Amino acid sequence: MFEHTERMDENMVIVESNPQKFVSSLIETLHDKISQIQEEIKDCPTDELQQCEQWVMVLNEPLDVIEVEAGFIHVSNSNLKEKTEDMFCLLDSLQKSIAKYKSKQKEKMKEETINNEINKNEKLQFRMEQLDSQIKYFESEEKRLKEKIFTLEVQKEGLLTRLSEVAGMKVFENNPNVQDLSDTKRPMKLVEAFGELYDNEWTDALEDLLRKQIPERQAIENLKDILKTIFDLSCTSARNQRIGIAKCLLFDDTCTECNSDAVPQSLRRRMKTLQKEASMDVFPFIKEQIDRRIDREGLSEEVQKYADRCALLSWLMNVQDPPLVLKFAAHPGEVVNKTIFTFYTKSGDFIDFVVWPVVMYEIGTVLRKGVIQPQ
Template sequence: MIDSYVKRTDEYISDLKAKLSIAFTEKYLIEMKLKDNFNLQRKTIENLEKNITTRDKLLFEKDEQLYAQERQIKKITKQLEDIMNEELSHRGKVNAIQSESKGNTHDKDIGNRDGSKTKVIIKESDFDKEKIEKELTELKTKLELTLSKLQETETELENTKTRLSKAMGDKLTDNNPNIADLSDKNRPTKLAERYAELYDNHWTDAFDVLQAFNQGEETVIEILINILKNVMIFCQSKALEQIKTLKKVLAFANEPVSTGVLTLRTFDGIKPFKIKSVLNQCYNISFESYIPNASLQISEDVSPDFWKVLKDARKALSGISLENLHQMFISNGQGSTNDTIKSALKVGKFTRECIEICWYMAVQDPPVTLGPISDKGSVFNADMYKAYTVSGTHVDFVVWPPLLLHEHGPILAKGVAQGYVRKP
């Protein structure tokens, strides 16, 4: 009896030790995550401070230009007032001369008895009148030129204000997901709605099609997730390829472009060699050149504004390139021996919708990304996942990955996972 009690006690203590070990591990992971988040936030703050400093400097320079132009406008306005006052003064003189001329007509009648003196007075009056009229003509010409110059200055001032506004807008929106273009029908919030509809509608239809091939539920779910991941990889690689090609064409470069630095960030649950296999065998894409979730870093020889123009051009033409992108994916997948790709061709509507949404995600600045996929047995994060058919404290398997505004960013759309309650 005592031995049985001691045995149960030992088992209980062992179980507590195991739970304590797990708790310490989870504590360590949380601390590491908090540390990473702190470093990321600090880096974000530093970048924001740098952007604010650059913006303030730009604003100061533009304010100096605007102040100089305003002073020029005031100067021209003062000249105009002086010219108009001078013109009024001359008009008064002309009126006085005209009145005097009428009086001189009477003098002319008298001058017939004293001819020479009267004729001299008339000639001097005519001479003064012609001189003043000539000066008036010159003043009118000068006034028209000044008015034209004033209009040009005002137009230049307005253009400067417009350019400043656009420059500040570009500075604020470049690689800044917190400022959305409300005129963009494919902005991140709209993509999140389509992403949710993809799961609610097309995912269900694709599930039924694949399950008809006598495949189990979890197997079909895994296939559909892999289709989404592979489409995302394909779209990200093509988005990078497009930017590099644009830069190469504009630079008339015959050599491969090396200014774009690619960094590896793999999806959770897919090993690097599997990604390499998918890219090389199925898509004919070099793993070393195009890797998932890669980001383009700005080289020193090209200004940030240049990359902004390229990214804007890519985004503006994203709808036009969709059909060709779909054809490339289908063409590269035909004849493939990869099970995921063969399944993708069987569920064409689901795959097409995945391509369209993932492409618009890839051309955002910064790109919208798929969130991390929780491991089996990990704590169920209700902020990141909704329950599939069973809720619980831990994750059994992931059905649909969450969507993030950008890498390590806030959640745009929750994923779906199957839960279970771990027994104590």
């Protein structure tokens, strides 16, 4: 910085070129350095800022040139070289302090940022744990409420079913006018099948007997007796079965009629439903009794087919609620009741004999007319 200078005495510096220009350049350099430091110390703490300002005030002190001679500069109170070197050392030290401070501040800010992020993460983690806990609680509540709703719905269905059963029992109990249309073995279907029995199997069996030279009326009576025997046995078996069910359910061996007051109405309905639903499972056992009673093996093939069909329909008729009834009775000479009978081969006003029975309920409702031969 100070090239080709030579010390003359304590207050003199020798400069080869223009001394005024040298001093001005030196002062300008110092001012630039001061301005740079002033910008840097803006972010310094209070204590260091005050110290820096004092340094800047020292650096800003003017250099009073007492005497300028050719090639010489005379500066008051200090040696120019030492003062400038001290100033530059001071400025370098100050810049290093500022850089160190900024580095610390940067680390501190970084640490604060990390801490803030950690705090945020911890808060978020805590909040997430709270939300997870709430979700688990709500899921548990949802499960509990669903189970409660399911239980209530089951209870509701049970009560509605019970109510429906009670109401149905009152409606269906011995009421022939109310039928389950989905039941293929309901009374009206059985009545239709009974009419087909007369048109088909009965006719075939009659023709078979007539071919054997049996008189027509005798053949008709034989077939009617087979039907009556089968129907009466089916009626007795069905009644005894209902009584047996009642005895088992009530633990009462003295029960003699399932329709008695000793049997609750709801239980009577269930007993009859059970009997009807199990009718086809029970039928083979009833059929064995029927075959022995009518001596089925001694009958011709056509008559056996007729008897087998009579057995099935008679059993199903007797497990209905209420059971169906066959009316065979009609005294010769009585006036023909055309509301319950049709004619066989001729018309007339008075009954000679019954060809085919009337199908009806016990209460008297006629479901299918019978067939008579008038006199």
